Amino acid sequence: MGRSHLSPASDKKNLIIILADALRYDHVNEEITPNIMRIARKGEFYTEAWSPNTCTIKSMPYLLSASYEYDSENSLPVTLSKHGYFSCLINTNPSVKTRFSEGWGEVNDFYYEASVRSIRVHLERIINKYFLHRMRSVGKGVFNQAISSFKLAFLHASLSVRPFSGRKFPYTPADEMLKFALTKIDQQPYFLWIHLMDPHGPYYPRNKGYSKQFLDKYYNLFIDVAQKKARSRVSPEQHQVLKQLYKENVMEMDEAIGQFYDQLNNNTVLFLLSDHGEAFGEEGHYIHPANTFIPALHHVPLIIAHHGRTGINEQPMQLHSFPQFVYDVLQCTR
Numbered sequence: 001m002g003r004s005h006l007s008p009a010s011d012k013k014n015l016i017i018i019l020a021d022a023l024r025y026d027h028v029n030e031e032i033t034p035n036i037m038r039i040a041r042k043g044e045f046y047t048e049a050w051s052p053n054t055c056t057i058k059s060m061p062y063l064l065s066a067s068y069e070y071d072s073e074n075s076l077p078v079t080l081s082k083h084g085y086f087s088c089l090i091n092t093n094p095s096v097k098t099r100f101s102e103g104w105g106e107v108n109d110f111y112y113e114a115s116v117r118s119i120r121v122h123l124e125r126i127i128n129k130y131f132l133h134r135m136r137s138v139g140k141g142v143f144n145q146a147i148s149s150f151k152l153a154f155l156h157a158s159l160s161v162r163p164f165s166g167r168k169f170p171y172t173p174a175d176e177m178l179k180f181a182l183t184k185i186d187q188q189p190y191f192l193w194i195h196l197m198d199p200h201g202p203y204y205p206r207n208k209g210y211s212k213q214f215l216d217k218y219y220n221l222f223i224d225v226a227q228k229k230a231r232s233r234v235s236p237e238q239h240q241v242l243k244q245l246y247k248e249n250v251m252e253m254d255e256a257i258g259q260f261y262d263q264l265n266n267n268t269v270l271f272l273l274s275d276h277g278e279a280f281g282e283e284g285h286y287i288h289p290a291n292t293f294i295p296a297l298h299h300v301p302l303i304i305a306h307h308g309r310t311g312i313n314e315q316p317m318q319l320h321s322f323p324q325f326v327y328d329v330l331q332c333t334r
C-alpha cells in the first residue's frame with residue numbers, strides 16, 4: 001500500500017469518536033437515550049452494525065487497526081496524524097490503557113493511574129474478603145478457585161477507584177470525561193477517541209439516590225456472575241434490578257453526551273458506537289463474555305453525525321474494518 005498524498009490540515013473536519021463500552025443496541029432509543037437520538041437525527045443511524053467481537057480486548061484491535069492484534073503502526077491515530085490530525089485518547093477503561101495506548105499523540109487516562117496508587121490497600125481488603133473466605137468454603141478444586149479469586153480480587157481492587165472526585169465509583173463518569181474532552185479541541189484538526197464506561201458493569205448509577213450499600217450488593221453479584229457460577233443464583237428480582245441499574249447508567253451517560261454535543265460545532269464529525277453489548281440472561285449469558293456472538297452482545301449502535309448524510313441506514317456494517325470506514329467518511333486516502 002503506497003504512502004498517500006496528505007491533504008493540508010486546514011481542509012479537514014475534526015473527528016470525535018465516542019465509544020460507549022458495552023452499550024446495547026436496543027438501549028439506544030427515544031425513551032432511554034433521547035440525546036443520542038437527537039444527534040442521530042443530524043446524521044445517520046445504522047441499524048445493522050455488528051461488533052468485531054463481544055468483549056473490549058478482542059473488539060478494539062479491529063476498531064482501532066482492523067486487525068486481530070492491535071497494530072499501532074497502522075492504527076487510526078497514526079494514520080490520521082499523518083493527515084495532520086492531533087490524536088488524543090481519553091479513556092477510563094483499564095484494558096484500553098494497557099493494550100491500546102500506543103500510537104496516540106496524547107493519552108489521557110482516568111482510570112489506571114489513580115487505581116495503581118491505592119491498589120495495595122484494596123487488594124489486602126478484597127483478598128481477605130474473597131480469597132480467604134473461598135479457600136475455607138471450597139474443598140475441592142481449591143487451587144483453581146484460589147487463582148480465579150485472586151484474579152477477581154485484582155479486578156475488584158482496580159475497579160474500586162474513581163479519580164477526580166475521590167469518591168469510590170468504578171469508572172470516571174461520562175460528564176467528567178466529556179468536560180475534559182472539551183479542553184482538547186483547540187488544536188485543529190483534532191481526533192478525539194473518548195472511551196466511556198458508564199454502561200459497563202458494575203452498574204453504579206449516581207443520581208438515583210441508591211445507597212452505596214445497595215449498589216455494592218449488586219456489585220458483588222456482578223463479580224460472582226463474572227465468575228460464571230452464580231448465574232443460577234440470579235433471581236428474577238435481581239435480574240430486574242441489574243437491568244434497571246444498567247439502564248439508568250445509560251441514561252446518565254446520554255444526558256452527559258447531550259450536554260457535550262451542544263458545545264460542538266458542525267465542523268466536527270461525530271461517531272458514536274459500542275464495542276459490544278451486554279447480556280441479561282440471553283441464551284444463559286450475563287455481562288459480555290468473549291466470542292459469544294448472540295445479538296445482545298454482537299449487535300451494536302452506530303451513529304455518525306455531521307458528515308453530510310442523514311437518515312436510517314440499514315446497510316449491514318461489520319465493524320472489522322472500522323478504520324477504513326472512518327477514512328472514507330473523512331475522505332482521507334491512506
Ligand SMILES: [Zn+2]
Binds near residue numbers: 021056
Ligand atoms: Zn467493552
